[in-house]
Amino acid sequence: MYKNKITQALLLATGISFAATSFTTLAANVPDGVKLAAKQELVRGNGTEVASLDPQKTQGVPESHVIRDLLEGLVNQDAEGNIIPGVAKSWETADNKTFTFHLRKNAKWSNGDSVTAHDFVYSFQRAVDPATASPYAWYLDMTTMTNASDIIAGKKDKSALGVKAVDDYTFEVHLESAVPYFVMMMGHTTVKPVHRATVEKFGDEWTKPENFVGNGAFLVSNWVVNERIEMTPNEYYWDNAKTVLTKVTYLPIENQVSEMNRFFSGELDFTYEISNEHFKNLQKEHPESLAIKGSLCTYYYNFNTHKPPFDDLRVRKAVSYAINRNVVANILLGQGQKPAYFLTPEIISDFSPELPAYGKMTQKERDTKAQALLAAAGYNQSNPLKFSLLYNTSENHKKLAVAIGSMWKKTLGAEVTLENQEWKTYLQSKKQGDFEAARAGWCGDYNEPSTFTSLMEGSNTTGGIHYKSAEYDDLIKRGIETTSASERKELYYAQEALLAKDMPLAPIYQYVQTRLVNPHVGGYAGNNAEDKLYSKDMYIIAE
């Protein structure tokens, strides 16, 4: 049973924050004085059931959490989100186009085989191979890896991909353009290695516990679809000596209230998320268990610039200006979310998005400006602005849509029809451009602005196809091509400035990640913006 012992919790929390701030760990480094519990078993809430444990076949966040424990890529992240060595112990590049990774010789698969450069060559080729049908194949194309796009399109053989095993422990990657953040991109799930012989022997069945061969800190030992995935330490993992946990269990619990109940009945050590409705109550009654951190995600409304009324820039601006983002972030949500006036969230590493002119105004000034813009566009009391706002069925989206709809009504006299659609129907409507304004959100695939700004590039089927600006596309292209880091940064500023000028979307707020974390969990990465939590870094403190 879980008990609310504030004093004890505060002491433990102090211990945890000490752990988080004092050590940049490669694995679970337990601070001096922390007494470990006899039972080192961790149970994590994981949202929805994973679609697969094959890194080249997945695209979701729950899958990434599980795979992060099972397979290790070239690089990892520390608790603060910094890139640290994974299978690659070092790397170098002279021109940001050719990268050489030196792999550690003691990295092993769970069957004892060495992890070699050939494994990475095989896995990268597998990701772009049309036969694999990887939903994230585009990720390798985005790195501009040589021939990736032609291979995906079936125009070239997968062996033409710009990857090479110079020797067993030297892996070389060739890019078509200079990408200085390429190493950071190598922390993604899609580029994790798989064991060739196992994949070839078992086909789609290779991820089953009885067949699984991995190179991560843990091995899958039991998998009951829609109930649990259990893991035990991989004794062949190169850093296994530092792994403290003896068992990790992931529970797919979609219902946030059920997840919370199981946390409070002591069955879960940390939840995947918490429901907005319960946040204030939890803050009051269980502050010791509430973990809030910034998250690399932005919530926004997309405008269909090819359709009236949002083909008119003045209307887009008026509608965006009239959203009181402070009310949304601080009152409606109130968990630490920040108002957003840019697509790239402020938490992103090595870049501080600039507040555009309208972000510096007071809300009153913005409202006045919005009214003037709308009047100039020909809308007034007798001819009110009418449009529909599409969102996918969810209490949270509905709550915001209702509130923002009433802001539009009050400030602009706009008549807004709220239209909610079930997830897949909503995706279809968005894809076909069958909307006027639509809710959207995006979380970065890596910690660099291009993961956000590229969304609005004209060929990007998620956002850019409803914008299609030659000027913006040119800025994106130059951002990819430039070899100068400072120029690239300037181009990101220019991209954001153009988005504020053209307003193809109205940024609304920057996410936070909220969770219930039992204070006895040590090593929880409370500052990792991408929420890359490695179970190997965690341990259970004695109560």
Add this chain to the structure above:
Amino acid sequence: MFKFILKRVIEAIPTMLILITVSFFLMRFAPGSPFSSERTLPPQIMENINAKYGLDKPVMEQYTTYLTNVVQGDLGPSFKYKDFTVNELVTAALPVSAKIGSFAFIFALFFGVAIGTIAALRQNTWIDYCVMSTAMLGIVMPSFVLAPVLIYIFSINLGFFPAGGWLDGSLQYMVLPVLGMAMMYVATFARITRGSMIETLNSPFIRTARAKGLSFSYIVLKHALKPAMLPVVSYMGPAFVGIITGSVVIETIFGLPGIGKLFVNAAFNRDYSLVMGITIIIGFLFILFNAIVDILLAYVDPKIRY
């Protein structure tokens, strides 16, 4: 009897075919694709995925291929759970729902019939009112209210049972879901039994039995109970299939790996093959249990003979 069974089997074939055809095309016409996601996939990647799952072929060809595979017992790969086939998923999930459902069904049948009979025998007394108003409460109290209340009391406060999970169906994990699921059925069984029992007790043959001077308990057990069970037996078939094929609400609240949740998620995910597979299984079970009920009815009701 053999002729009856043969007739039901022959009748089942077109029914299943219609079920498969209608659900196949309904699924294909639902907006959205199994592979759509927040990040719309570039057309080339979508083509590769469609090719892998045969979705690039004409719909009629997909339909005939699917039918051919189904006849051979192959329900295809799941579109969402890429590491599993539909056969594997259904084989794993159905026993979970069936186990919980069977326990809940037996519990509901036993208590429902017992309290329904008691209420009928004590018609219009305080016992009747108490029993039936509790039963009414069971019917109107939805499981999404009852289950969290059970969790709050027995898991969070008292710590007697886990708040969710399955753990290979160990007893302590089954108590709350079974209770949560059975309550509504207890109430329904009780109401049907009470109504039917009252009607039976007022029929001429019971009056004759009483006139002959038989004891009341003998009359109830020997003469009244069997005919009073007719509507209960008719209700049992669909109720049993309903209960063993899982409750989405109960499975979601308790985090159970059953077929109800799998079915609903499959529909949301547009996992065509999984939706189809579960539809076929549930359809088959309905036909099977309706046939079993018909046989049971023949046994209970002397007026019915095949």
